[in-house]
Amino acid sequence: xxxxxxxxxxxxxxxxxxxxxxxxxxxxxxxxxxxxxxxxxxxxxxxxxxxxxxxxxxxxxxxxxxxxxxxxxxxxxxxxxxxxxxxxxxxxxxxxxxxxxxxxxxxxxxxxxxxxxxxxxxxxxxxxxxxxxxxxxxxxxxxxxxxxxxxxxxxxxxxxxxxxxxxxxxxxxxxxxxxxxxxxxxxxxxxxxxxxxxxxxxxxxxxxxxxxxxxxxxxxxxxxxxxxxxxxxxxxxxxxxxxxxxxxxxxxxxxxxxxxxxxxxxxxxxxxxxxxxxxxxxxxxxxxxxxxxxxxxxxxxxxxxxxxxxxxxxxxxxxxxxxxxxxxxxxxxxxxxxxxxxxxxxxxxxxxxxxxxxxxxxxxxxxxxxxxxxxxxxxxxxxxxxxxxxxxxxxxxxxxxxxxxxxxxxxxxxxxxxxxxxxxxxxxxxxxxxxxxxxxxxxxxxxxxxxxxxxxxxxxxxxxxxxxxxxxxxxxxxxxxxxxxxxxxxxx
Numbered sequence: 001x002x003x004x005x006x007x008x009x010x011x012x013x014x015x016x017x018x019x020x021x022x023x024x025x026x027x028x029x030x031x032x033x034x035x036x037x038x039x040x041x042x043x044x045x046x047x048x049x050x051x052x053x054x055x056x057x058x059x060x061x062x063x064x065x066x067x068x069x070x071x072x073x074x075x076x077x078x079x080x081x082x083x084x085x086x087x088x089x090x091x092x093x094x095x096x097x098x099x100x101x102x103x104x105x106x107x108x109x110x111x112x113x114x115x116x117x118x119x120x121x122x123x124x125x126x127x128x129x130x131x132x133x134x135x136x137x138x139x140x141x142x143x144x145x146x147x148x149x150x151x152x153x154x155x156x157x158x159x160x161x162x163x164x165x166x167x168x169x170x171x172x173x174x175x176x177x178x179x180x181x182x183x184x185x186x187x188x189x190x191x192x193x194x195x196x197x198x199x200x201x202x203x204x205x206x207x208x209x210x211x212x213x214x215x216x217x218x219x220x221x222x223x224x225x226x227x228x229x230x231x232x233x234x235x236x237x238x239x240x241x242x243x244x245x246x247x248x249x250x251x252x253x254x255x256x257x258x259x260x261x262x263x264x265x266x267x268x269x270x271x272x273x274x275x276x277x278x279x280x281x282x283x284x285x286x287x288x289x290x291x292x293x294x295x296x297x298x299x300x301x302x303x304x305x306x307x308x309x310x311x312x313x314x315x316x317x318x319x320x321x322x323x324x325x326x327x328x329x330x331x332x333x334x335x336x337x338x339x340x341x342x343x344x345x346x347x348x349x350x351x352x353x354x355x356x357x358x359x360x361x362x363x364x365x366x367x368x369x370x371x372x373x374x375x376x377x378x379x380x381x382x383x384x385x386x387x388x389x390x391x392x393x394x395x396x397x398x399x400x401x402x403x404x405x406x407x408x409x410x411x412x413x414x415x416x417x418x419x420x421x422x423x424x425x426x427x428x429x430x431x432x433x434x435x436x437x438x439x440x441x442x443x444x445x446x447x448x449x450x451x452x453x454x455x456x457x458x459x460x461x462x463x464x465x466x467x468x469x470x471x472x473x474x475x476x477x478x479x480x481x482x483x484x485x486x487x488x489x490x491x492x
Contacts (some may be wrong), residue, residue, distance in 0.1 A: 002352070008468060016468060023436070029071040035222055037059070037061075039064070040061070040072060040116045040118070040123050040125075041114075041123075041204055042078060042115075043063060043065050044061045044063055044064070044070060044072055044114075044116065044123075045056045045061060045062045045064055046058065046060075046061050046127055047060045047061055047062055047070060048225070049062050050071070056073065056074025056075055056076040056121070057073075057074050058071060058073045058074070059071070059072045059073075060072075060127070060128065061073070063125075069111060069128040070125050070126065070127065070128050070130070071125070071126045071127070071129075072116075072123050072124070072125055072126075073092050073123065073126065074121060074122075074123060075097075075121065075124060075191065075192065076085065076120065076121050076122075077089045077090060077093075077121075077124070081333060081424075086120060090117075090120070090122065093122050093191065094115065094117070094122060095124065095190070096191040096192065096194060097112065097115045097124050097191045098115070098190045099168070099191075099194065099195075099196060100112050100168075100194050101113075101115070102166070103163060103166055103168060103189065104162055105463075106158070106159065106160065106162045106164055107157035107184060107186065107413045108155050108156070108158045108185065108187060109162060109163065109187055110126055110127050110129055110179060110186050110187065110189060111126065111127040111160050111187065112124060112125070112126050112127075112189060112191075113125045113126060113127065115341045115361075124191055126188075126189075129180030129181050129184075129186055130181045130182075130472045131179055131180050131184075132179070132180060132184065133175065133176050133177070133178060133179055133180070134152070134175040134176070134178035134179075134180055134185075134240070134244065135174075135175035135178075136176075137174040137180050138175060138243070138244065138247060141272060142247060143244065143247040144244045144245055144274075145244050145274075146218060146245070146273075146274040146276060146277065149244050149245045149274050149277055150154045150277070150305065151185065152178075152185060152208070152240075152241065152244055153241055153277070153280065153298075153302055154171070154302065155185035155186075155187075156178065156237055156240065156477075157184070157237070157295060157298055158272025158304065159186070159187040160233050160234070160237065160295065161295050162171070162188075162235070162457065163233075164212070164295065167196055167197040167489040168194060168195070168196060168197070169194065169195045169196070169227075169230055169232065169233055170187065170189065170190075170193070170194055170233045170236070171190065171193030171194050171195055171228045171232070171233070172190045172192075172193040172194075173187070173234070173237050173240055173242055174214060174218075174239065174240055175235060175243055175244065176219045177190060178240065180382075185264050193228075195228060197230065199227070215256050216239075216249040216250075216251045216259055216263070216291050217236060217239050217249070218260070218263060219231075219232045219235040219236065219266050219289075220262075220287050221289055222234075222262060222264055222439060223260055223465065223466070223469055224465065224469075225469065225472070226291070229289055231289035231290075231292045232285050232289065234292055234293060234294075234295070234298070235284060235285060235289075235292060237284055238280075238281050238283075238285040239422055240287065241277065241280070241281050242268060242271070242281050242285070245271065245273050245274040245281075246272065246273060247265040247272060248346050249269035250269050250285070251263050251266070251268070255471075256466075256470075257463065257466050257467070260462070260466040260469070261459060261462035261463050262462075263462075264287070264466070265458045265459060265461070265462040265466060266460040268281075268282070268285050276305045277305050279301050279304075280293070280298060280301045280302055280305055283297070283298070283301065284298065296363055304346060314411075328478050337484065363471065393467045394467075395470030404492065
């Protein structure tokens with residue numbers, strides 16, 4: 001007999017809902033689990049609000065049956081929907097919560113416990129995680145060290161591996177969905193953005209809700225109206241790691257169009273910290289999902305980066321322990337035949353090809369060192385030629401006897417050029433490690449640059465794609481807006 005699902009889904013009327021719509025008094029907020037708010041489904045008493053995001057507020061609640069703290073998240077249908085559309089939305093949201101509740105229990109995933117339906121509002125009851133979100137931690141204490149970022153990458157890779165093995169796509173990997181509780185790092189599951197691999201029925205609401213949150217955390221394929229796929233989660237992991245070590249998003253701009261165009265066409269801004277993690281983050285942020293790092297590949301680079309890193313963990317941080325060795329990479333999940341469409345071979349022609357992404361620069365010497373090396377070798381070659389030609393010219397009476405110093409300077413310049421070459425090879429091999437020997441040699445060459453014509457063409461293509469995406473969103477919102485009736489009012 002199959003084991004019973006750990007979630008008891010109920011459709012019960014929440015008690016005292018009118019009190020939630022008003023503001024809570026100071027006395028009501030004072031007690032941790034006192035009679036502060038209404039009881040949802042006869043079991044979960046709302047205590048205090050924790051924040052607002054997505055389609056509703058999030059509350060700290062008390063499970064009066066088990067006597068534990070939980071989190072109740074409100075899922076409210078958009079006000080622009082008609083009655084029929086609102087019913088479809090409720091069924092879609094309920095199906096989303098049921099799917100997220102089937103995720104395997106894992107320390108790196110925040111568990112979903114229950115679902116309560118109250119008219120047009122759904123409440124998702126989740127595990128309460130003590131601590132703060134990664135976004136709050138970054139705002140309060142600044143960027144992470146290399147050791148802390150390595151532990152963060154390890155925990156999130158474990159969480160995504162567990163979700164993807166269950167054929168789930170998270171859809172919203174970003175700092176405000178990562179909870180930090182002492183030594184535990186857990187990923188929140190958002191029912192509004194989580195989808196099953198290969199499922200197309202719940203893609204539309206997730207796309208619209210994602211556009212109104214953080215534009216700088218949209219993947220290129222999501223802007224194009226594709227996905228989400230497991231590769232989209234790995235792109236979100238790359239953005240989260242970049243923001244964790246740099247303190248800012250790699251794509252910033254004054255307007256949404258500029259931000260979206262940068263995501264589609266521009267490379268991430270060069271990193272100034274945690275350089276040992278740069279190969280991992282660069283591989284996760286590739287524009288083409290097919291060229292992005294997979295989870296097993298990310299494990300290999302992360303283990304190599306952990307060996308290269310010289311940054312010792314700080315004992316004053318809540319992540320003071322040394323990062324644990326990453327588990328052995330699991331075999332990559334292969335989609336079923338009916339779900340093979342979940343991974344496209346490539347993005348449309350307006351996207352940069354996989355080969356357009358250059359290898360990451362080694363150090364500042366990666367480009368300037370090559371120029372210095374070339375100049376020194378040319379100087380040594382000219383000096384040696386002059387030195388060899390001087391006896392012939394002197395014999396012909398054109399020059400005097402060859403002095404001593406040109407020979408010394410020539411061989412000194414030649415030796416210095418060999419030293420610079422050795423430094424370049426040593427720096428490249430030390431940074432890249434053994435997993436990428438070919439890229440290590442290529443990184444001695446300065447990265448190629450786009451011509452002004454190519455850059456202009458790419459920027460125009462990105463702006464057109466952004467305009468088309470925003471136009472589609474406007475058309476959907478206009479189609480869902482209230483329509484005037486015969487009495488001059490508006491239909492609900």
